[in-house]
Amino acid sequence: MKYLFTILIGAALNYALFYVLPFWWAFAPFAFIYFLLLPQTSGWRNFSAGFLMLFLPWLLAYIIKDAANDHVLSARIAAMFSMSSGIFLFVIISGIMGLISGLSANAAYFLRKK
Amino acid sequence: MRSVKLYICLLFVIAFLVLFNARLGTVPPIGKFMHPAHGFMANAETKKDVSDAMITFPDPEIHGSVYFDDRLVPHVFADNDISLYYIQGYLHAKFRLWQMEIQTRAAAGRLSEVLGDGLLEYDRLQRRLGMGYAAEHALAAIEEDEHMYACLQAYTAGVNAYIQPDGEHIRSYDQLPIEYKLLDYQPELWTPIKSMYLLKYMASDLSGFDNDLEYTNILQKIGSGDFNLLFPNRPDGIVPIIPDSAQIHYAVPDKPDYQASTSSPYSFDDLQKGAQSTRYNEIGSNNWAVAGSKTKTGNPILCNDPHLQLNLPSLWFEMQLHTPDMNCYGVSLPGAPAIVIGFNDSISWGMTNAGWDVRDWYNITFTDPTEKQYITDSGNQNISFRIETISVRGGADYIDTVRYTSFGPLVYNGFRQKNISAAKADAKENLAMRWAAHDPSMEFKTLYLLNHSRNYADYRASISYFECPAQNFIFACTNGDIAITEHGKFPVKYPGEGRFVLDGKADSNIWKTFIPESDLPATLNPAQGFIVSANQHPTGPDYPYYYTGFDYEFYRNRVLNTAIQHMQQITVEDMQHLQQNTFNLMASEVLPVMLDHLNGEANQKYADALRTWNFEDNAEIPEPVYFQIWWDDLYALLWDEFSDSSVALIPPNYYNTIHILHTESNDFSYYDVQETKEKETLTDIVTRTYNTMVASVDSITKASGDPKWYTWKNTSIMHLAQLPAFSRTQIKVGGYRNIVNAVSENHGPSWRMVVEMSTPINAYGIYPGGQSGNPGSAYYDNFIDDWAEGKYHRLAFYSSAEEAERSAMFQISCNTP
Numbered sequence: 019m020k021y022l023f024t025i026l027i028g029a030a031l032n033y034a035l036f037y038v039l040p041f042w043w044a045f046a047p048f049a050f051i052y053f054l055l056l057p058q059t060s061g062w063r064n065f066s067a068g069f070l071m072l073f074l075p076w077l078l079a080y081i082i083k084d085a086a087n088d089h090v091l092s093a094r095i096a097a098m099f100s101m102s103s104g105i106f107l108f109v110i111i112s113g114i115m116g117l118i119s120g121l122s123a124n125a126a127y128f129l130r131k132k
Numbered sequence: 133m134r135s136v137k138l139y140i141c142l143l144f145v146i147a148f149l150v151l152f153n154a155r156l157g158t159v160p161p162i163g164k165f166m167h168p169a170h171g172f173m174a175n176a177e178t179k180k181d182v183s184d185a186m187i188t189f190p191d192p193e194i195h196g197s198v199y200f201d202d203r204l205v206p207h208v209f210a211d212n213d214i215s216l217y218y219i220q221g222y223l224h225a226k227f228r229l230w231q232m233e234i235q236t237r238a239a240a241g242r243l244s245e246v247l248g249d250g251l252l253e254y255d256r257l258q259r260r261l262g263m264g265y266a267a268e269h270a271l272a273a274i275e276e277d278e279h280m281y282a283c284l285q286a287y288t289a290g291v292n293a294y295i296q297p298d299g300e301h302i303r304s305y306d307q308l309p310i311e312y313k314l315l316d317y318q319p320e321l322w323t324p325i326k327s328m329y330l331l332k333y334m335a336s337d338l339s340g341f342d343n344d345l346e347y348t349n350i351l352q353k354i355g356s357g358d359f360n361l362l363f364p365n366r367p368d369g370i371v372p373i374i375p376d377s378a379q380i381h382y383a384v385p386d387k388p389d390y391q392a393s394t395s396s397p398y399s400f401d402d403l404q405k406g407a408q409s410t411r412y413n414e415i416g417s418n419n420w421a422v423a424g425s426k427t428k429t430g431n432p433i434l435c436n437d438p439h440l441q442l443n444l445p446s447l448w449f450e451m452q453l454h455t456p457d458m459n460c461y462g463v464s465l466p467g468a469p470a471i472v473i474g475f476n477d478s479i480s481w482g483m484t485n486a487g488w489d490v491r492d493w494y495n496i497t498f499t500d501p502t503e504k505q506y507i508t509d510s511g512n513q514n515i516s517f518r519i520e521t522i523s524v525r526g527g528a529d530y531i532d533t534v535r536y537t538s539f540g541p542l543v544y545n546g547f548r549q550k551n552i553s554a555a556k557a558d559a560k561e562n563l564a565m566r567w568a569a570h571d572p573s574m575e576f577k578t579l580y581l582l583n584h585s586r587n588y589a590d591y592r593a594s595i596s597y598f599e600c601p602a603q604n605f606i607f608a609c610t611n612g613d614i615a616i617t618e619h620g621k622f623p624v625k626y627p628g629e630g631r632f633v634l635d636g637k638a639d640s641n642i643w644k645t646f647i648p649e650s651d652l653p654a655t656l657n658p659a660q661g662f663i664v665s666a667n668q669h670p671t672g673p674d675y676p677y678y679y680t681g682f683d684y685e686f687y688r689n690r691v692l693n694t695a696i697q698h699m700q701q702i703t704v705e706d707m708q709h710l711q712q713n714t715f716n717l718m719a720s721e722v723l724p725v726m727l728d729h730l731n732g733e734a735n736q737k738y739a740d741a742l743r744t745w746n747f748e749d750n751a752e753i754p755e756p757v758y759f760q761i762w763w764d765d766l767y768a769l770l771w772d773e774f775s776d777s778s779v780a781l782i783p784p785n786y787y788n789t790i791h792i793l794h795t796e797s798n799d800f801s802y803y804d805v806q807e808t809k810e811k812e813t814l815t816d817i818v819t820r821t822y823n824t825m826v827a828s829v830d831s832i833t834k835a836s837g838d839p840k841w842y843t844w845k846n847t848s849i850m851h852l853a854q855l856p857a858f859s860r861t862q863i864k865v866g867g868y869r870n871i872v873n874a875v876s877e878n879h880g881p882s883w884r885m886v887v888e889m890s891t892p893i894n895a896y897g898i899y900p901g902g903q904s905g906n907p908g909s910a911y912y913d914n915f916i917d918d919w920a921e922g923k924y925h926r927l928a929f930y931s932s933a934e935e936a937e938r939s940a941m942f943q944i945s946c947n948t949p
Binding site (some may be wrong): 036037040075076079080083086087092095097114115117 | 135137153164168179304855
């Protein structure tokens with residue numbers, strides 16, 4: 019429960035940060051601090067929670083905008099990266115960014131255990 | 133152990149952040165670009181972007197309302213000129229900011245600053261062509277006119293109100309057009325000279341041509357007998373713009389300084405080295421007007437379709453501009469105020485390019501190697517220097533010194549230019565350029581006054597300010613008048629002057645006087661009841677002034693003249709239909725000769741198809757492909773004498789080539805192929821190129837089935853940064869160059885307009901693009917399919933703000949509560 023709760027709160031905060039802060043990388047220090055304050059029971063849990071709490075809102079923000087745009091722009095940008103549809107691009111980019119967030123969360127775990 | 137893991141994790145995090153924060157080659161900074169709120173998805177337009185809004189400008193005295201119709205065409209209702217052009221500037225920026233900026237950068241030779249050193253040679257050429265010198269002169273001229281300058285400043289402030297919404301800071305990253313994010317740079321503030329650069333960009337596109345260096349080389353290579361046969365200045369059979377029925381009485385040319393030159397055309401010590409030859413017939417346009425006597429309703433109808441390079445975002449932006457003393461509709465050029473081609477409630481006007489050669493070259497002899505003075509008949513003249521500093525992204529500034537003579541810049545000054553069509557010579561000589569576009573002039577004032585014109589007299593007064601690029605201004609009025617004027621700054625020349633490089637030492641070669649306003653080619657209400665211009669010669673042989681063109685067209689105008697001559701009871705639909713005409717007159721005049729000379733032993737399958745072809749270049753048939761491949765090969769093989777890759781040369785144009793095919797004997801010396809020992813005849817080269825065509829069509833058929841004209845032609849509308857993902861290719865459309873519907877690979881009718889001068893005005897138009905410059909908008913390319921199918925939009929020309937408001941999709945109020 020606490021694990022899920024941590025992810026949901028973190029995801030909501032990340033979503034808000036997208037619009038509040040102008041720095042694209044804000045999620046990385048945020049994940050680090052967030053998991054210093056809310057440590058999980060293992061490094062793996064820190065990592066996966068850190069991943070999901072960024073992956074999910076990042077992807078969601080894409081999907082909401084993309085639906086409102088009728089996929090006009092995502093199709094063009096996907097073509098630029100030789101992909102057939104925007105959704106692949108969205109998942110890949112959200113995944114890579116999630117990975118950074120997860121690593122940052124993981125670093126917080128190791129710092130507390132040091 | 134755990135701290136090692138900590139450091140590894142942190143290292144990875146930081147490495148990723150650094151990597152994604154950087155621009156890698158042409159890949160934009162991925163982190164910023166992909167951010168879901170600020171990155172490219174911020175450019176994904178939604179319904180919110182087409183809903184009512186209120187803007188507060190930094191300049192409180194600006195008032196007006198903008199009503200957008202369902203095609204996103206803004207109808208601007210403003211209190212006065214200042215508010216009007218301010219709002220126009222704001223809207224241009226709102227929909228087309230990146231395009232405006234990149235085009236003015238291209239004109240100014242400032243692309244390297246944002247795109248890197250790959251564009252350095254391009255930038256250097258722009259500087260050497262004197263684009264800055266020209267723009268500065270144009271700005272100085274406009275500064276003299278208080279009201280015009282105030283309008284231009286208002287326009288500038290409007291653009292900047294978009295770039296800096298708060299009056300202090302450039303728009304934030306998330307609010308920038310997507311191209312800035314992709315190319316990773318920021319817009320800079322607009323200034324009045326940028327609008328001048330845009331006008332010079334058009335001047336360069338439309339008048340920055342001549343064949344002087346090529347002709348000089350050719351004259352030297354083949355002698356004057358052959359030259360006059362292959363390159364006649366005024367061939368037989370042309371139908372000029374000003375019809376014979378027009379009964380013009382020219383003032384006897386008053387040429388106080390006119391004198392026959394004593395100097396013969398300049399001859400190079402050895403032939404100019406150069407790269408590719410120029411290609412003919414890329415740009416052109418049609419316009420025509422029919423008088424009420426020929427129309428069903430009795431109202432004149434005016435038509436115009438300027439053929440330009442087709443790009444996304446489109447060159448044009450459609451608008452209605454309304455103030456208490458003007459109501460005007462048409463297309464504007466993002467980056468410059470006013471409507472360029474369009475109509476108001478009294479008149480309509482359009483333009484085609486005048487192919488009049490207004491660019492000459494002078495060979496300069498320096499007094500000594502310091503190159504500070506040059507020699508003329510009237511004594512040594514000083515050179516002036518213009519230091520051009522080109523900023524290069526990711527590199528050091530490049531500093532170039534351009535020498536200026538009294539003619540203009542020394543474009544070639546021991547300077548080796550590669551593969552640039554406007555500058556073909558790899559010259560040892562020093563060549564100065566005299567170009568009408570360098571002179572101070574106020575083309576913007578013409579547009580401003582045309583927008584306000586009520587009748588023929590107003591129209592003539594308006595265009596009197598338009599000097600370069602010279603245009604055929606077609607005109608129609610609700611009172612029934614139709615007219616055309618070829619207007620530009622045309623030097624009075626002695627016969628032959630300016631076809632070849634001139635001797636810079638001879639004072640008699642200097643442009644001294646210009647054709648007076650009263651003697652410019654023009655006609656008002658000619659007896660035939662219609663006027664056609666399609667880049668052909670403007671006048672018949674009785675015109676008293678000598679002129680030469682860089683690229684006259686011989687086919688579209690004859691198709692149009694013949695068609696309109698036979699039409700009565702003309703309707704708007706008839707005129708729309710005529711703009712879509714795909715009859716290939718050129719093919720009809722040359723193909724019979726080709727088929728007659730084809731050796732009977734050749735495989736006849738494609739020849740048989742061509743024998744029954746009706747010469748229509750329709751999108752989905754194969755015959756135009758057979759003809760075009762065959763003709764292109766034949767033309768190249770015939771004129772192999774003019775395709776020396778080390779020398780700047782140009783082959784005879786299509787019209788003269790076809791005349792020769794009809795009149796010369798089968799063993800005319802130029803039919804011989806240079807690279808073979810045998811002496812070829814027309815039959816030989818026709819058959820040889822036919823066989824090449826059969827082979828290439830067979831291989832196309834084998835790979836992808838029977839060819840279709842549109843797939844072979846591959847009409848493409850490329851994004852200005854050449855990004856395929858933002859472009860449209862394989863557009864299903866017929867026509868070609870030299871055809872009324874002049875859609876070639878990447879040029880074509882950039883705006884089709886048909887205006888009936890009824891009350892109220894009944895107007896139709898379409899351009900191949902969309903109102904929004906944003907690839908993330910549904911309005912980015914939404915006109916293209918309709919344009920390709922030959923459809924038109926009924927243009928909503930509102931008489932009042934209330935009427936506009938009733939049918940608006942949404943509206944923007946400017947500084948009004």
